[in-house]
Amino acid sequence: MPTIYETDSLDEAIDIVQDENKRYPFILHKFDIGACQEKWTSDYLASKIGSKPVRIHVSQDDMMDFVRKNFTYETLPFNKLIHRCARTTNDEYFVSPNEHYYFRALGDNQRTDIANIEKHFPSIANDIKYPPLFSPEKFFSSVFRIGSANTQLWTHYDIMDNVLIQVHGTKRLIMFKPSDIDYLYIDGDKSLVNNIEQPDFDTYPLVRHATYYTGTLQSGDCLFIPALWFHNIKSLDTYSISLNVFWRHLNIGFYEPQDLYGNKDLIPFSRTIGQLAKSLNELDKQLPPVYVDFYIKRLRCYLDNYIKEYEKKIEN
Ligand SMILES: O=C(O)CCC(=O)C(=O)O
Structure with a gap:
């Protein structure tokens, strides 16, 4: 199983993103992501963001499954959400005391606004910096994400490049190159194979041919996820706080202007x-x-x- 490339050099990172013959995923270490790494405790975020309502995924399962919908959408005040995510068992809950939460920020109008931490979470936006991997006019969105410990999001690809900045907690990464599309049982932009670590080979025999690129993202690391690379990301033993920044690497006219999730086809x-x-x-x-x-x-x-x-x- 190959591992995801790792580098400490921002110059090398920029070169991999911008050289059309490279553009493979990498973990960038030692980039200064700003004060967030020290500051973003659950208490700090709760006091800065307060009771702003946020829409979340809630599931009894540790592996959220978009295709079979083993989760519900709920709304919580942000300060409650962050405290619930930080604990593994909660006295107040929707389905069970140890349910899993996953928050992927949207805009204030969830049907039309593109996620942007500066607009929607201005009280904390200056705490975080992201590596300059693209020119500013290509910027598309900045998505604040928080999830419980041991929570996996379904395998999918995005149509835009993105950099995932890990602020708190550790994540297990599995990635597949775009040409593995033949082996991943894709429905739209998502894979039907939910348990990608231990796939059911009777139902999904072709997964045997896919090449798993694996890695671990620690607090302070940045992961480059090139457009079309499939990724399956799971928070490990503690809750996770991240931000990811999407940008349009090709001609801007190829992208749907209102692509809220960065996953509408070109x-x-x-x-x-x-x-x-x-x-x-x-x-x-x-x-x-x-x-x-x-x-x-x-x-x-x-x-x-x-x-x-x-x-x-x-x-x-
Ligand atoms: O880190 C995560 O929880 C998921 C990130 C992701 O899916 C993405 O950046 O597209």
Whole structure:
């Protein structure tokens, strides 16, 4: 199992992000992330942010599963949330005393606002610094995240680059390169394989072919998650506080402007799929079912060949 690359050098980190032939994940150590590392205790955050209501995921399971929805969305005042996350057992709860919490900040209007720590949590925003891996006009969002100990988020990819800054707690990292898409049973941007550490190989046999890149993110470290790299991240024995910053590495016009989560497909791809769906619909209307069935299978052969040729092209 390869490990995720690690470096202490900001210059090297910038080079890996900006050199189109590199762009692999890495953990950057020794970057000064600011006063947050000392200051962000649960009491400090509770007193600075107060009772602002925040929307959270709550689950009895330690592995949150977006596809099978083993969690509910709830709302808590921020100061209650942070104290509940900091404990493993709570007297006040939604489903059970040892339920798990996961907070991923959104904007004040959760349907339209893009998460931004400076706008939505201004009282703490100056405490944190992130490494200058991209030019400022490419910035998209800064997402404040807090989770209970031993809590895993589902495996997924994002369409934008991002850097995850770990302020408090330790995280276990598993990542897969984009070409492992064939082995991860993807539904949209998420994998159906929830227990990625011990997959059920009878149901998901192809996972055996995926290459697991593993690592550990400690307080003060920054993880570069390149666009399209699948990631599965779990907080370990203590609750976790992080911030991640998303940016648009390609031409800004390729990205959906209101992509709240940084995971909407790029516009050139959504156009392609839209045109294909329209053409298939027309085919279906014009021809009898036996021909449609035959031609959509021909289309699959066409795509399989196209992929083989494309793989050869990018190998050379
Ligand atoms: O650190 C986490 O809990 C998840 C981070 C993540 O999924 C992301 O940065 O896209």
